[in-house]
Amino acid sequence: xxxxxxxxxxxxxxxxxxxxxxxxxxxxxxxxxxxxxxxxxxxxxxxxxxxxxxxxxxxxxxxxxxxxxxxxxxxxxxxxxxxxxxxxxxxxxxxxxxxxxxxxxxxxxxxxxxxxxxxxxxxxxxxxxxxxxxxxxxxxxxxxxxxxxxxxxxxxxxxxxxxxxxxxxxxxxxxxxxxxxxxxxxxxxxxxxxxxxxxxxxxxxxxxxxxxxxxxxxxxxxxxxxxxxxxxxxxxxxxxxxxxxxxxxxxxxxxxxxxxxxxxxxxxxxxxxxxxxxxxxxxxxxxxxxxxxxxxxxxxxxxxxxxxxxxxxxxxxxxxxxxxxxxxxxxxxxxxxxxxxxxxxxxxxxxxxxxxxxxxxxxxxxxxxxxxxxxxxxxxxxxxxxxxxxxxxxxxxxxxxxxxxxxxxxxxxxxxxxxxxxxxxxxxxxxxxxxxxxxxxxxxxxxxxxxxxxxxxxxxxxxxxxxxxxxxxxxxxxxxxxxxxxxxxxxxxxxxxxxxxxxxxxxxxxxxxxxxxxxxxxxxxxxxxxxxxxxxxxxxxxxxxxxxxxxx
Amino acid sequence: xxxxxxxxxxxxxxxxxxxxxxxxxxxxxxxxxxxxxxxxxxxxxxxxxxxxxxxxxxxxxxxxxxxxxxxxxxxxxxxxxxxxxxxxxxxxxxxxxxxxxxxxxxxxxxxxxxxxxxxxxxxxxxxxxxxxxxxxxxxxxxxxxxxxxxxxxxxxxxxxxxxxxxxxxxxxxxxxxxxxxxxxxxxxxxxxxxxxxxxxxxxxxxxxxxxxxxxxxxxxxxxxxxxxxxxxxxxxxxxxxxxxxxxxxxxxxxxxxxxxxxxxxxxxxxxxxxxxxxxxxxxxxxxxxxxxxxxxxxxxxxxxxxxxxxxxxxxxxxxxxxxxxxxxxxxxxx
Numbered sequence: 001x002x003x004x005x006x007x008x009x010x011x012x013x014x015x016x017x018x019x020x021x022x023x024x025x026x027x028x029x030x031x032x033x034x035x036x037x038x039x040x041x042x043x044x045x046x047x048x049x050x051x052x053x054x055x056x057x058x059x060x061x062x063x064x065x066x067x068x069x070x071x072x073x074x075x076x077x078x079x080x081x082x083x084x085x086x087x088x089x090x091x092x093x094x095x096x097x098x099x100x101x102x103x104x105x106x107x108x109x110x111x112x113x114x115x116x117x118x119x120x121x122x123x124x125x126x127x128x129x130x131x132x133x134x135x136x137x138x139x140x141x142x143x144x145x146x147x148x149x150x151x152x153x154x155x156x157x158x159x160x161x162x163x164x165x166x167x168x169x170x171x172x173x174x175x176x177x178x179x180x181x182x183x184x185x186x187x188x189x190x191x192x193x194x195x196x197x198x199x200x201x202x203x204x205x206x207x208x209x210x211x212x213x214x215x216x217x218x219x220x221x222x223x224x225x226x227x228x229x230x231x232x233x234x235x236x237x238x239x240x241x242x243x244x245x246x247x248x249x250x251x252x253x254x255x256x257x258x259x260x261x262x263x264x265x266x267x268x269x270x271x272x273x274x275x276x277x278x279x280x281x282x283x284x285x286x287x288x289x290x291x292x293x294x295x296x297x298x299x300x301x302x303x304x305x306x307x308x309x310x311x312x313x314x315x316x317x318x319x320x321x322x323x324x325x326x327x328x329x330x331x332x333x334x335x336x337x338x339x340x341x342x343x344x345x346x347x348x349x350x351x352x353x354x355x356x357x358x359x360x361x362x363x364x365x366x367x368x369x370x371x372x373x374x375x376x377x378x379x380x381x382x383x384x385x386x387x388x389x390x391x392x393x394x395x396x397x398x399x400x401x402x403x404x405x406x407x408x409x410x411x412x413x414x415x416x417x418x419x420x421x422x423x424x425x426x427x428x429x430x431x432x433x434x435x436x437x438x439x440x441x442x443x444x445x446x447x448x449x450x451x452x453x454x455x456x457x458x459x460x461x462x463x464x465x466x467x468x469x470x471x472x473x474x475x476x477x478x479x480x481x482x483x484x485x486x487x488x489x490x491x492x493x494x495x496x497x498x499x500x501x502x503x504x505x506x507x508x509x510x511x512x513x514x515x516x517x518x519x520x521x522x523x524x525x526x527x528x529x530x531x532x533x534x535x536x537x538x539x540x541x542x543x544x545x546x547x548x549x550x551x552x
Numbered sequence: 553x554x555x556x557x558x559x560x561x562x563x564x565x566x567x568x569x570x571x572x573x574x575x576x577x578x579x580x581x582x583x584x585x586x587x588x589x590x591x592x593x594x595x596x597x598x599x600x601x602x603x604x605x606x607x608x609x610x611x612x613x614x615x616x617x618x619x620x621x622x623x624x625x626x627x628x629x630x631x632x633x634x635x636x637x638x639x640x641x642x643x644x645x646x647x648x649x650x651x652x653x654x655x656x657x658x659x660x661x662x663x664x665x666x667x668x669x670x671x672x673x674x675x676x677x678x679x680x681x682x683x684x685x686x687x688x689x690x691x692x693x694x695x696x697x698x699x700x701x702x703x704x705x706x707x708x709x710x711x712x713x714x715x716x717x718x719x720x721x722x723x724x725x726x727x728x729x730x731x732x733x734x735x736x737x738x739x740x741x742x743x744x745x746x747x748x749x750x751x752x753x754x755x756x757x758x759x760x761x762x763x764x765x766x767x768x769x770x771x772x773x774x775x776x777x778x779x780x781x782x783x784x785x786x787x788x789x790x791x792x793x794x795x796x797x798x799x800x801x802x803x804x805x806x807x808x809x810x811x812x813x814x815x816x817x818x819x820x821x822x823x824x825x826x827x828x829x830x831x832x833x834x835x836x837x838x839x840x841x842x843x844x845x846x847x848x849x850x851x852x853x854x855x856x857x858x859x860x861x862x863x864x865x866x867x868x869x870x871x872x873x874x875x876x877x878x879x880x881x882x883x884x885x886x
Contacts, residue, residue: 075697078698081816
């Protein structure tokens with residue numbers, strides 16, 4: 001545990017990505033593989049579920065520290081992070097004397113709690129608190145509450161492992177993709193320089209595009225680029241291996257069960273193949289809106305009614321494996337040819353199709369065509385360099401999303417919540433409202449990003465001085481701050497009182513020059529997103545002029 | 553104040569705490585006839601008053617703060633002085649050199665204004681003295697139990713090890729610390745065998761008065777135009793962090809010493825390599841010990857978020873409340 005705690009604190013204190021990488025490489029080189037496999041699993045974004053409820057942890061911490069629970073909540077409010085709060089409140093009594101490794105510790109104190117009765121859990125936690133040393137507290141509580149991120153992205157984890165094992169990061173990334181646990185995978189398996197036959201049903205790490213931030217003309221000749229419409233759906237890889245089909249989302253989740261018709265169709269494709277594409281709501285008339293697709297998401301084994309009413313289609317735009325060989329290092333142009341051959345002569349109503357290319361003689365023509373994006377229900381263009389290989393993660397210079405400009409509207413901040421990580425004790429998550437027909441502020445969005453650090457601190461100070469009510473972690477705030485919000489669209493929603501929820505809302509800027517009366521209206525938002533006034537009203541939050549949340 | 557017998561001892565006016573029996577203010581704003589000053593930090597010691605009274609060791613520091621033109625009287629710690637119908641005396645607060653709690657006695661009732669205080673050991677100032685009183689006006693900058701300080705030796709050890717480590721990797725070190733109090737306190741614990749110690753010019757004027765008060769500090773060099781700090785240690789006030797002055801120190805490892813560094817959020821938001829939890833203020837156990845130790849029947853809390861502390865004290869049967877909500881500031885200097 002000592003090595004792991006040291007790694008935790010080293011990562012926490014490091015301010016530069018490269019330093020973090022060095023610390024991680026050092027740890028992975030030195031540590032017992034039994035322990036480091038757990039570190040890989042956590043850093044890959046996994047957590048041990050159901051070990052303890054945070055409400056119980058609060059109760060136990062209050063008992064142990066002798067502090068009333070309300071005071072623990074005050075502290076949590078200041079610190080922003082429950083694991084850290086508890087670590088600060090409970091003085092360590094152990095010396096970290098037990099020389100157990102991370103794996104042993106998890107096996108001793110964390111895993112057994114899943115399924116324990118509350119009394120046993122209390123005993124278990126108290127025993128852990130006696131056992132652990134001062135430096136182990138925060139990492140232990142982080143594991144327990146499931147918030148272990150530590151500023152190391154999955155990409156950097158792969159880089160570190162690649163350095164340790166002398167293996168390509170892309171291969172490591174594939175080994176870490178999909179569902180695995182420290183029980184099913186060993187460090188040798190991750191670092192093995194050989195080929196892995198058994199992982200071919202796993203997805204490849206997705207190649208991601210950067211937003212185009214310069215003039216499109218700067219990309220050079222239009223002839224060097226392949227253009228596609230940017231679909232508004234769910235990015236996914238479809239794998240067929242000898243009649244076994246799987247669909248993986250970008251979050252490395254297996255999502256095939258939600259789309260049985262695509263799975264069935266996938267089995268008929270040539271064997272041992274991996275396609276990259278987008279799942280879209282798709283009816284007789286062609287593509288449908290993202291909100292139609294949402295009725296299919298997260299639904300296991302959808303019934304015949306919904307399958308008939310909300311059909312979907314997988315639009316393929318890349319091919320990553322064919323007849324068992326990895327095509328990712330081939331140029332885009334050649335992959336495209338192979339993709340077209342593979343998907344040629346499929347019936348029109350087949351739920352797997354080829355995402356068409358967009359032809360444009362010049363950037364000017366394309367820019368004109370791009371104006372049609374909203375009417376076509378797409379988000380703009382994807383630009384892929386014809387000679388580019390399929391890289392892991394976000395690449396520079398070869399894939400761009402050339403999106404249409406977002407919608408903009410001025411909105412009023414009506415409530416705030418503490419952020420996470422670096423912003424864990426700052427009110428940095430905001431609910432935003434616009435005026436409805438009755439002259440009430442109704443929330444339409446939550447936004448987390450877009451302000452600078454110093455602006456966030458200023459907003460935080462304002463929020464703290466203007467809190468009008470507490471509702472769990474939410475603080476209602478006296479309305480007055482106006483933010484300009486950029487967003488991609490709107491759909492009807494049960495989450496907000498307005499009946500409208502925005503897509504990808506983010507803060508464009510803080511309109512210190514605007515009064516809340518000048519904020520936009522719900523009608524305006526419905527208007528420019530083409531929604532009718534007849535959205536169903538829902539049970540979300542509503543706020544009166546004084547900033548009181550209207551809960552009933 | 554709330555207790556009827558204490559009604560007239562201290563009143564909160566817009567300039568600050570006022571004692572009608574002695575016609576004086578404690579740490580006032582604006583312009584008043586007579587100001588009693590707890591210590592020489594700028595949020596307590598402001599220029600523009602007619603007469604100042606402070607502790608002897610505070611006086612030279614206060615003079616620098618308010619300028620030579622202002623008239624300052626001082627008395628030794630513990631010595632009682634009568635001002636009209638009030639008897640006042642200054643008692644060490646352990647915050648910085650010369651910092652005082654001010655004891656005010658009127659018609660047999662005693663109130664103590666704590667100023668900023670710290671009961672923990674500090675080799676650069678007079679040790680905190682617990683003063684019994686009926687009413688206690690306490691700061692509560694760090695009034696939550698997540699704030700608990702380690703002994704200063706432990707922090708000195710961390711700073712020196714960090715400095716040594718940076719030196720061994722060929723890098724200089726810089727610690728941000730307020731120029732009066734915190735800067736001297738850090739310097740006092742630095743190990744001069746590691747390397748040379750430099751300080752920003754804002755720190756220097758106070759140094760001789762520390763030496764005059766018998767506090768031994770290692771040699772501190774000025775930073776001239778052509779100074780190369782190499783593997784040395786620089787102490788600088790936080791205010792220069794974003795200034796062009798910092799250009800000189802590209803590639804130098806940055807630390808920040810403050811009680812606020814106890815929590816990761818503020819630590820990570822400051823663009824620094826290392827936070828050291830070293831405070832001039834009382835931590836939570838310190839506040840509880842002192843407040844209960846004074847035996848005060850009435851406690852008023854200032855500076856900081858006193859709501860939690862007053863509720864906690866209330867549940868322990870102590871009549872505590874927050875003195876002035878408008879004086880609430882989220883980040884007290886430390």
